Amino acid sequence: MMNSIRQNWFSNIRGDLLAGLVVALALIPEAIAFSVIAGVDPKVGLYASFCIAVVTAFVGGRPAMISAATAAMAVLMVTLVKEHGLQYLLAATLLTGVLQIGMGYLRLGSLMRFVSRSVVTGFVNALAILIFMAQLPELTNVTWHVYAMTAGGLAIIYLFPYVTRSIPSPLVTIVVLTGLAMLLNLDIRTVGDMGELPDTLPIFLWPEVPLDFETLAIIFPYSISLAVVGLLESLMTATIIDDLTDTSSDKNRECKGQGVANIASGMIGGMAGCAMIGQSVINVKSGGRTRLSTLTAGVFLLILVVFLGDWVAKIPMAALVAVMIMVSIGTFSWTSLANLKTHPLSSSIVMIATVVVVVATHNLAFGVFVGVLLAALFFANKVAQYKYVASALSEDGRSRTYTVVGQVFFASADRFVAYFDFREAVDQVTIDVSQAHFWDITSVSALDKVVLKFRREGTTVEVIGLNEASATIVDRFAVHDKPEAVDNLMGH
Amino acid sequence: MANVMACIDGSRSALAVCDYAAWASQRMDAPLAFLHVLGKSDYPVPADLSGNIGLGSREHLLQELAELDEKRSRLALEQGRLMLDAAKARAVAAGVEHPASRQRHGELVDTLQELESDLRLLVIGRQGEQGESLGEHIGSHLENVVRTLHRPILVVPTEYREPQRILIAFDGSATMRKGIEMVASSPLFRSLACHVVVVGADKAESHAQLDWARTTLEQAGFEVTASLRSGQVEEVLCGYREDHAIDLIVMGAYGHSRIREFLVGSTTTHLLRKSTVPLLLLR
Numbered sequence: 001m002m003n004s005i006r007q008n009w010f011s012n013i014r015g016d017l018l019a020g021l022v023v024a025l026a027l028i029p030e031a032i033a034f035s036v037i038a039g040v041d042p043k044v045g046l047y048a049s050f051c052i053a054v055v056t057a058f059v060g061g062r063p064a065m066i067s068a069a070t071a072a073m074a075v076l077m078v079t080l081v082k083e084h085g086l087q088y089l090l091a092a093t094l095l096t097g098v099l100q101i102g103m104g105y106l107r108l109g110s111l112m113r114f115v116s117r118s119v120v121t122g123f124v125n126a127l128a129i130l131i132f133m134a135q136l137p138e139l140t141n142v143t144w145h146v147y148a149m150t151a152g153g154l155a156i157i158y159l160f161p162y163v164t165r166s167i168p169s170p171l172v173t174i175v176v177l178t179g180l181a182m183l184l185n186l187d188i189r190t191v192g193d194m195g196e197l198p199d200t201l202p203i204f205l206w207p208e209v210p211l212d213f214e215t216l217a218i219i220f221p222y223s224i225s226l227a228v229v230g231l232l233e234s235l236m237t238a239t240i241i242d243d244l245t246d247t248s249s250d251k252n253r254e255c256k257g258q259g260v261a262n263i264a265s266g267m268i269g270g271m272a273g274c275a276m277i278g279q280s281v282i283n284v285k286s287g288g289r290t291r292l293s294t295l296t297a298g299v300f301l302l303i304l305v306v307f308l309g310d311w312v313a314k315i316p317m318a319a320l321v322a323v324m325i326m327v328s329i330g331t332f333s334w335t336s337l338a339n340l341k342t343h344p345l346s347s348s349i350v351m352i353a354t355v356v357v358v359v360a361t362h363n364l365a366f367g368v369f370v371g372v373l374l375a376a377l378f379f380a381n382k383v384a385q386y387k388y389v390a391s392a393l394s395e396d397g398r399s400r401t402y403t404v405v406g407q408v409f410f411a412s413a414d415r416f417v418a419y420f421d422f423r424e425a426v427d428q429v430t431i432d433v434s435q436a437h438f439w440d441i442t443s444v445s446a447l448d449k450v451v452l453k454f455r456r457e458g459t460t461v462e463v464i465g466l467n468e469a470s471a472t473i474v475d476r477f478a479v480h481d482k483p484e485a486v487d488n489l490m491g492h
Numbered sequence: 493m494a495n496v497m498a499c500i501d502g503s504r505s506a507l508a509v510c511d512y513a514a515w516a517s518q519r520m521d522a523p524l525a526f527l528h529v530l531g532k533s534d535y536p537v538p539a540d541l542s543g544n545i546g547l548g549s550r551e552h553l554l555q556e557l558a559e560l561d562e563k564r565s566r567l568a569l570e571q572g573r574l575m576l577d578a579a580k581a582r583a584v585a586a587g588v589e590h591p592a593s594r595q596r597h598g599e600l601v602d603t604l605q606e607l608e609s610d611l612r613l614l615v616i617g618r619q620g621e622q623g624e625s626l627g628e629h630i631g632s633h634l635e636n637v638v639r640t641l642h643r644p645i646l647v648v649p650t651e652y653r654e655p656q657r658i659l660i661a662f663d664g665s666a667t668m669r670k671g672i673e674m675v676a677s678s679p680l681f682r683s684l685a686c687h688v689v690v691v692g693a694d695k696a697e698s699h700a701q702l703d704w705a706r707t708t709l710e711q712a713g714f715e716v717t718a719s720l721r722s723g724q725v726e727e728v729l730c731g732y733r734e735d736h737a738i739d740l741i742v743m744g745a746y747g748h749s750r751i752r753e754f755l756v757g758s759t760t761t762h763l764l765r766k767s768t769v770p771l772l773l774l775r
Contacts, residue, residue: 022543161542168543244554246561281550284557286541330545 012289019288020296025171029323034074037134039081041195045069048270053298055261061254062238063291066279071131075362090207093272095223097263104255118347119371121336122354128332153322177319192313202268228365230274237275278327346378384412389419399428409439413446434465494612495525504650505617510579511652513615514586525592526579528572600633614645648770657685661743664701671774676712686714726762745773
């Protein structure tokens with residue numbers, strides 16, 4: 001017990017504190033940017049980021065993972081905020097937390113095994129594109145100053161590390177661009193123009209919505225999307241951190257922990273959030289390894305924002321855009337583009353389909369759904385090809401033996417039937433299925449169909465070698481070995 | 493096959509662990525296996541606080557971290573193998589036939605738990621690699637190992653001295669009753685002088701316990717010196733050890749919960765700290 005607390009919290013104090021500080025500095029622009037995407041005041045995202053980071057530090061399932069307000073969640077809230085307002089968003093956030101806790105108890109985290117590598121890549125790429133697209137409103141209909149500042153900001157972010165790696169370059173960007181804008185007195189948009197910033201520590205707030213069925217009907221569709229997308233991104237991020245640090249995480253605890261974090265966020269006036277791929281990678285890169293890094297990020301974030309609020313308001317949006325473009329570039333899986341050439345076409349299609357659906361619907365859950373569905377179809381199609389039927393005529397020409405090898409199920413049932421030659425007039429047909437698997441009722445009824453067809457031609461049919469797996473399913477559903485059932489089938 | 497298993501690491505007690513394990517293995521006529529566990533230590537990571545991510549950052553970071561781990565693990569693996577080979581050579585020189593060696597990744601406690609089923613006696617040093625400069629400190633893994641495993645554990649000091657006289661600290665508990673029976677039936681202590689001490693008030697109950705222990709052991713052919721002492725358990729046992737030149741103590745370990753231990757301290761921990769002779773701990 002004491003040992004695990006030490007391991008999970010205090011085994012890497014220096015690295016964790018520094019990494020937490022670096023992450024906190026990067027979280028501020030992100031939280032503000034995502035609030036802007038969702039259409040709420042920056043303080044909603046900042047409170048949410050603080051709260052979610054701190055709560056997941058204690059109850060999350062993956063040490064060193066950073067959870068906060070995210071782009072994936074923010075894009076789902078846009079219409080809810082526009083049509084019903086902030087209070088409904090807070091209510092939806094609470095419900096999201098409740099749903100996520102439920103999913104954690106139902107162990108839905110294990111469903112992640114159906115999400116293939118291609119879908120994960122598609123998800124990550126789609127997320128990067130969403131983050132980039134969300135920056136476009138800040139880059140259209142603006143003066144050349146904004147473009148220059150954004151370009152300058154990006155240059156600092158990527159070139160400053162060549163000078164020193166001990167100061168976070170996004171911080172340098174923000175400080176330099178803010179200083180420049182104030183010095184030249186540029187008339188460009190700043191964070192202060194985006195809405196209210198936090199001026200106090202967060203306080204308890206219960207969403208002011210009527211507690212009735214109508215409210216539930218409004219928020220439920222949003223909450224379910226938020227819950228699913230949040231868990232998807234968190235579990236994917238957890239896997240990435242597992243790989244990076246060569247340690248393991250508790251996925252179901254992560255589901256429940258995120259639910260608790262979202263409920264807490266909703267109660268202090270924050271929006272729903274989840275794990276962040278980009279920030280988590282930055283955390284590990286900066287040396288963060290334990291829960292302490294996540295906690296530090298959350299606490300520093302609040303301290304910085306509350307005490308430096310006046311300065312934060314003066315940050316030009318161009319600086320945030322530069323940081324967000326960096327996050328977008330860092331999140332995108334560039335190797336996946338190179339892999340398009342070498343990977344099988346089916347996996348590339350799955351990846352691209354996931355991206356396209358997400359970009360079209362702005363909902364990562366739909367993209368993942370389509371991706372998983374496509375991947376399953378491709379898989380079924382591939383497995384269906386592992387099948388052939390050999391046949392041999394006896395010497396006297398009066399009986400024929402068919403030998404079926406491979407997988408027979410819904411995707412291969414039609415072709416299975418087509419292998420048999422019903423026109424051939426023989427007395428006896430033997431179907432040897434000892435090397436085949438009958439997986440479902442479609443395959444069983446296909447076998448029935450074959451047997452019945454032969455019988456109606458006056459041929460005696462014998463099925464031999466139904467192995468164990470097939471035998472169970474054939475016994476349960478098949479009709480051909482039950483005499484009275486044949487009559488039933490003929491009656492139709 | 494039930495082994496005598498000896499945990500080897502780079503600490504000072506490794507040689508003594510090796511010698512005691514060889515001694516135990518020969519007396520018990522049980523195969524000897526050396527175990528080296530490659531813990532996943534938290535190495536300091538080079539600080540890169542630049543806080544930016546760019547093209548292929550994730551893949552690059554993964555590669556970088558994996559390469560770092562690979563180099564360190566290779567070194568640790570090689571070093572562990574050398575230690576195991578040295579231990580085996582030493583055991584062979586002491587007359588053990590075909591000592592085995594195992595090297596595993598993971599936490600010591602978890603690894604031992606996995607191997608528990610083919611474990612008959614565990615031999616382990618009092619301190620780990622980092623504990624040498626810390627005086628009376630006992631190894632950080634030791635208590636967890638003792639609390640987790642349900643096999644006898646021989647905790648050895650840094651010097652080897654062939655045991656001639658053993659002391660059994662008997663408290664009348666079920667664990668120690670079994671312990672006495674185990675000592676009586678095991679070939680490990682056969683023909684060694686055996687002292688039994690009960691620490692407690694001069695009551696009929698204590699005498700009954702002492703008598704039971706004495707008869708059980710005498711029936712097994714031991715030459716038994718039994719005595720009843722009163723006072724603080726730790727002090728009495730330490731004093732007795734010095735007076736009679738005892739060179740191995742058998743006792744029950746951690747009979748109480750961690751909460752009680754936190755509040756009143758543990759006899760086991762105290763003796764582990766003070767003892768200059770090996771302790772055979774029974775749970």
